[in-house]
Amino acid sequence: MGEPEELRVRANGLEFAALAWGEPSAPLALLVHGYPDTAWTWRHLGPHLAERGWRAVAPFTRGYAPTEVPPDGCYLAADLAADLIALHAALGADDRAVLIGHDWGAVATYAVADVDPVRFGHYVTLALPPTMALLKPFTSPRTLGLGVRQAAMSWYFI
Template sequence: MTTFTVHSVPANGLRFGYIEAGEAGEAPLALCLHGFPDTAHTFRYLLPELARAGYWAVAPFMRGYAPTEVPEDACYETAALATDVNALHAALTGSGPRSSTEDGLGPGVLIGHDWGAFAAYGAAALEPRRWRSVVALSSPPTRAIIPSFLDYDQLRRSFHQFLFQTPLAEAAVMRDDYAFLRRLWTDWTVDYDPSTDLTHVRAALRDQANVTAAISYFRGMFDVYPRSSRYASIRHRAQAVPTHPVLYLQGERDGSLGTDLAENARSVFAADSVVELVEGVGHFPHLERPAPVNRRILDWLS
């Protein structure tokens, strides 16, 4: 298995840690965005494949996940995540605010899983010229989630989102060496051993400030904390579905999402988008069945 060195880069007022594969600054950027409870290492199988396909593949640790800094403004709304992503593109490629094929390394590709998918949708919606293509895994756009969110089965799958609105959340997550997170991984996947991933997760959520940061992504969904006025002017656009065609992949046996959400997504994405259920896997298809999922992603990007 590839061993990755963690690098860092300043973007949007934070210093982001990231891992990479491929020719830095020479090849088109493929930015891979992780979700919860996960880290940049979730893309350890995909990064080398992207590099072999001619990309500079970069997976940052999202805001608040060590070694990336915890933001002083405690802001985790989608607009902040999307701004991070576009700022990372600018910092890594040397491009300006209106990236084009003549500016820096030109448009990149976005691959987002879980919360990383929401960040990818928002980044592409805000600055579409920065990005050539979007791949999303295991989180359809909000517009596809809303019709099913109050369904009993989906409420049961999403219990953690409601727990995370309470003051008990940090204690529940950190109790007994993060046993709560192990149970989420085992409930959400199919015959998958998350031990390697949990080692990385414990390192990324090593302090309570990091745990609070990760939980606050969910608190931002329900306006539990005041949103930063800095993002007020772009908040609505960051929630939009991008105009790019999207490849959306979801595990057929995802323990946190019903298959009806994938069906809802078909009517939400732009024309020429593709929605596929990956048979026999759960919430982490790129880890549970990396070879066929990586191949599907590379076929889409090509």
């Protein structure tokens, strides 16, 4: 079960390539990579989830070969969220599904949780706090310096 199955899934107007482990009838664990990672980020976790009864699917997000490049050039968190919602549907998932995002995949995961909180039964994010948590230090003069330092370290994200 260690080697992934390679999938092609049409969702949100794009053809997504994905790696998959486990039985197609099992509950979905949708694994979303960050930047500049790829679906191969999940090559160690995917088999473990499959052994525990999940259908682990790790798509290459929009624009990452071999997934198609969006013709409109849009890569906003809202676009990624729409992709994940469409992938959930295209893969025939239900509300037992879990969405797991790392880094930029976590941003997309937060976006899905915000716009469609009941689509997935669980949301898991790695390596990135919710956007509002990044803004909290700016709400108090006492923690403003911390906020400025964190913003400087998070320039690529904000």
